[in-house]
Amino acid sequence: MSLLKELETSKLRSDLPAFNVGDTIRVYSRIKEGEKERVQYFEGIVIGFHRNAIASTFKVRKESYGVGVERTYPMHSPLLEKIVVKKKGDVRRAKLFFLREVSGKKARIREKKDWLGKKGVAVPAEGTADRPAEGAAAESAAPAADTTETKE
Amino acid sequence: MKTGIIGKKLGMTQVFDADGKVIPVTVIEAGPCTVVQRKTSRGDGYDAVQIGFGPKKAHRVGQPMIGHFRKAGKGAFGKLKEVRVPAESPLDAGQEIHVDIFREGDFVDVTGQTKGRGFTGLIKRWNFRGGRATHGSMFHRAPGSIGASAWPSRVIKNMKMAGHYGNEKVTVLNLKVIGVQPEKNLLLVRGAVPGAKNSLVFVRHAVKKGNTAVS
Numbered sequence: 001m002s003l004l005k006e007l008e009t010s011k012l013r014s015d016l017p018a019f020n021v022g023d024t025i026r027v028y029s030r031i032k033e034g035e036k037e038r039v040q041y042f043e044g045i046v047i048g049f050h051r052n053a054i055a056s057t058f059k060v061r062k063e064s065y066g067v068g069v070e071r072t073y074p075m076h077s078p079l080l081e082k083i084v085v086k087k088k089g090d091v092r093r094a095k096l097f098f099l100r101e102v103s104g105k106k107a108r109i110r111e112k113k114d115w116l117g118k119k120g121v122a123v124p125a126e127g128t129a130d131r132p133a134e135g136a137a138a139e140s141a142a143p144a145a146d147t148t149e150t151k152e
Numbered sequence: 153m154k155t156g157i158i159g160k161k162l163g164m165t166q167v168f169d170a171d172g173k174v175i176p177v178t179v180i181e182a183g184p185c186t187v188v189q190r191k192t193s194r195g196d197g198y199d200a201v202q203i204g205f206g207p208k209k210a211h212r213v214g215q216p217m218i219g220h221f222r223k224a225g226k227g228a229f230g231k232l233k234e235v236r237v238p239a240e241s242p243l244d245a246g247q248e249i250h251v252d253i254f255r256e257g258d259f260v261d262v263t264g265q266t267k268g269r270g271f272t273g274l275i276k277r278w279n280f281r282g283g284r285a286t287h288g289s290m291f292h293r294a295p296g297s298i299g300a301s302a303w304p305s306r307v308i309k310n311m312k313m314a315g316h317y318g319n320e321k322v323t324v325l326n327l328k329v330i331g332v333q334p335e336k337n338l339l340l341v342r343g344a345v346p347g348a349k350n351s352l353v354f355v356r357h358a359v360k361k362g363n364t365a366v367s
Contacts, residue, residue, distance in 0.1 A: 003336060004162040004179050011167065032171070055166050055174075079172035 008054045013076045021046050021096060022089025022109050027060060027073055028081040039081050042071055045089065045109060047096035049075075061099060063107070068100060088112035156235045156356030157183045157249055158205035159339060161264065163349045167330060167340065175342055177330050180262075182251040182339040182355055186226045190244050191234075199239045203249060204229025205352070231352055252334040259326045259358035264347035268319030278312040322346040326358045 019025050026043040044062030047070070056075040061068060073080060089109040099107055159182030166174050189202040204221075208228040213221065221228045224245040237243060254260060274280040274295050283291030295314070299307050324345060331340035339355065347353055357363035 002162070003181060003338060004165060007179060007333075007336075007338065008165050030172070053165070074168075074174060076168070077172050077174075078168050 005053075011054055011076065013078075013080070016075075016080065016083050017085055019046060019083065019085045020089070021048060021094055022091035022112075023085055024087040024089065024109075025060065026084040026086055027071075028083070029073065029077075030079045030081055043086065044069070044071075045096065045099065047099055048094065061096075063103070155201070155237055155241075155243070155249060155253060156203075156233075156354055157185050157251060157253065158203060158231055158233055159183060159251075159337075159353055159355055160206075161345055161347050161349060161351050161353050162338075164344065169330075175330055176344075177340045177342055178262075178345040180339040180341060180345070180353060180355060181337055182254075183249055183337055184251075185249045186224060186229065187243050187245050187247045187249065188221065188224045188226075188229065188232060193239060198236070199241065200234050200236045201241070201243050202232055202234050204232050206230040233354060235356070250334060251332055251337050251339050254329050254332055254339060254355070254357075256329055256332055258329040259361045260329055260341060260355050261323055261325050261358050261360075262327055262341060262345045262353050262355050263321060263323040264345055264351060264353040266318045266320055266322050266346045267348050269317040271315065272317035273314045274312065277314065277317045280312070325360055 023046050024044065025046055026041050028039050028041045030037055031040050042060060042062070044060040046058055047061045048059045050057045050059075054076050057072050058075055059070055059072050061070045063069070087109075088111065090112040091109060096109075159180040162179040162181055164176060164178050166176050169175055183205065185203040185205045187201045188204045191198060191200040191202070193199050204224075204226075206229060208230040210228060213228045217228065226246055226248075243249075269276065273293055275282050275293055280295070282293045283289045285292060295312075298311055298313065324343070327345070328342040329339065330342050332338070333340075341355075345353055
């Protein structure tokens, strides 16, 4: 590894949780008001990453009183106190900039289904009703596992 | 000890300061440089040290330089540079200069050879604005008028025109030192520095911040 890369890697933050595009997260960041310092949070949907080692950033968007608000945070900034992932989003693109053009029902992000968890452990009761449709769409191994568990 | 040091520009990145602000920095692998020769006012008429940076293969060194390098006894160097020092400076042949001559918060001047851009038009070379691209302007990237006609009947000197741009020695003054890592010979300097990646640069204490002129 080159000295420059080594230097950059040594300054990356690894203490923040992993999150992805489409997730709803709450970003706690320290801000300075005059002399005082306090922690402010901003909750919204991650609409994109700009990945570039230490210069990486991510964009969070939310609707506030009918006005779209977007904030860009440096991923490795020491000002980020913590990040809490509220919801996992199921999206099919890397940048969700289309959210700027839509509102209301169209601006919803489907929540990610926990397929692996379903295979392993007992399925929650309320999930059984819509299972057949989803099971057909998923890979063949998934429905087989599901049926055995429902019998139990 | 106010001297200079030769280094290699590694490239640019960014760091966060104590307030979380992003600072653009250039990373320079600075030194270690070896003093190859000490010049004194008694013998040479002025006080200076000749410093060497970067190893050079022995079979690539010519006979005259073999003798020169032998006096310092630290091998051959690819790049030599003379740096003026005060008469009382303790530096002598064979000694090494490390990046720790600089401290965080110091100001430095950085000299380098800018990227060669070849024969360049006015817009890139002199920041001319050029004309409109469409609507039949017929004036795109041309220089426009370069002077009057009957008098003076010539183009005045130093008229900004197209020509060779770049590949020249440029010194950037008063760059702040953001970080020093002596164990890796790294110097982090705020802002940009002339030259391509892996090109050699010369770093000295900023002369316009009250340091004696070197180089």
